[in-house]
Amino acid sequence: MSSDPRPVWATARVVESRPVTDRIRRITLERAAGRRAAPGAHVDVRVRTPKGDDVRSYSVVESSADGSRLTVSVMLAQASRGGSLFMHGLVEGDEIECTQPLQNFELRHGAHRYVLLAGGVGITAVIEMGRVLHRLGQDYRFVYVGRTRAQMAYVDELAGLHGDRLELRVDDEHTGLDVAALVSGLPDDGRTEVYMCGPIRLMDAVRRAWLSHGRLIADLRFETFGSSGWFESESFEVEIPELGVSTVVASDASLLEALAAAGADMMYDCRKGECGLCEVKVSSVRGRIDHRDVFLSDDEKAVDETLCICVSRVAAPEGGAGGSGRLTLTL
Ligand code: FES
Structure with missing residues (x-):
């Protein structure tokens, strides 16, 4: 995959928002002209959620030749952390912050x-x-x-x-x-x-x-934007004894977000389960780790010794025995 240029944030105006299915809306944004979005490109959008501002990535489904009009399509997530809810609430004339088209899913030419x-x-x-x-x-x-x-x-x-x-x-x-x-x-x-x-x-x-x-x-x-987990997202407990941090990860929050909110300064980059920078060692788990990343190998996921905290989480033990999931991490 090619590396992204640096994201340049700018104000964009919503010029269209309409449903294309019950749960998917097509939203067109107008921003300063640049270049047409290449196939596979996405934009990062600053969304407002009940827990504060956050960033979501959406693939560009259509672009004008000069890149001044970019259309994304957003599904209202069942376990929305507020991002898709915010996007679905946009109406014509609203202004939001977004980046230029970024690329990490490039269509290579030359295949047969x-x-x-x-x-x-x-x-x-x-x-x-x-x-x-x-x-x-x-x-x-x-x-x-x-x-x-x-x-x-x-x-x-x-x-x-x-x-x-x-x-x-x-x-x-x-x-x-x-x-x-x-x-x-x-x-x-x-x-x-x-x-x-x-x-x-x-x-x-x-x-x-x-x-x-x-x-x-x-x-x-x-x-990986469309990825979901192996299990429904549910809340679970997490602790990092070395940091004196213990908190609950809500069903609509990521492990990374919950740890950050509890004061743990964790490393991360892509927040999409791709780069591995947020990988942390597991010292014990009650329940089943739901590995949602594409960074760890199958063998690594099978032994549950680490997980990528930006996307992966914990589901309760099968049959609900022993209560909700619980995870202890070590640095
Ligand atoms: S931050 Fe890249 S895999 Fe988690």
């Missing part, structure tokens, strides 16, 4: 063929890639996975542009995705790249299938 794979709101990260591949006349498939058609944004637009290249996999229509078949059905010539964004279960299943077929991991590229 491409597969775009989106699950749910993960469609936002690959929609512009699809437009570019179509425009360039590339060989590609566009696989879009969802629970119900009503929850899937932009289906009509995608079908209109991509025709037969679009494969809708809809659980409640019994056309759900067979991940193993998808991966094993790709040519073995090492000239196919997959770009995916969606729930962690989908991305993890694809990654496992990809590796078990001996494919190059560099040809499997992903964006």
Whole structure:
């Protein structure tokens, strides 16, 4: 992945906000002209939440040629920490702070063929890639996975542009995705790249299938904004005895946020489970660690000796025995 340029914050005005599904809104922002957002780009947005200002990242689904109009699509999260709620409350004329388009999910040119794979709101990260591949006349498939058609944004637009290249996999229509078949059905010539964004279960299943077929991991590229956990987010206790810190992580807060609020000065960078800078040692856990990062290996996650505190959390022991989750960390 390429590194981002430094984020430059500026005021942007909301020029459109409308629903595209029950829970997803399309929001267009106008800001100073710059460059068109490249496929896979995102903007960081300063959101106001009941706990104060915070930053969220949203993929750019559409950009004007000069980058002065950027459209994002935001799903109202079930366990919203206030970010998506804030975004859904925006109306035309509101002003917010956002960055220029930033890039860490670049579409590489030169592959023989491409597969775009989106699950749910993960469609936002690959929609512009699809437009570019179509425009360039590339060989590609566009696989879009969802629970119900009503929850899937932009289906009509995608079908209109991509025709037969679009494969809708809809659980409640019994056309759900067979991940193993998808991966094993790709040519073995090492000239196919997959770009995916969606729930962690989908991305993890694809990654496992990809590796078990001996494919190059560099040809499997992903964006993590759409990631969810293995378990529902619930509150749990955390302590770091060396710092004298003990607190409760609310279901709508991250471990990193809760520790910061309790006065622990923890290291972090990406806050998306990618860089590993926030990895901390676990000295004991009651419950199940919900590893939501893509930094640790499967083996590292299996032994639960560390976790990435920006995204990972703890779920109560199976069956609820022993109460809520509890985590003790060591520095
Ligand atoms: S801050 Fe990058 S993985 Fe947590």
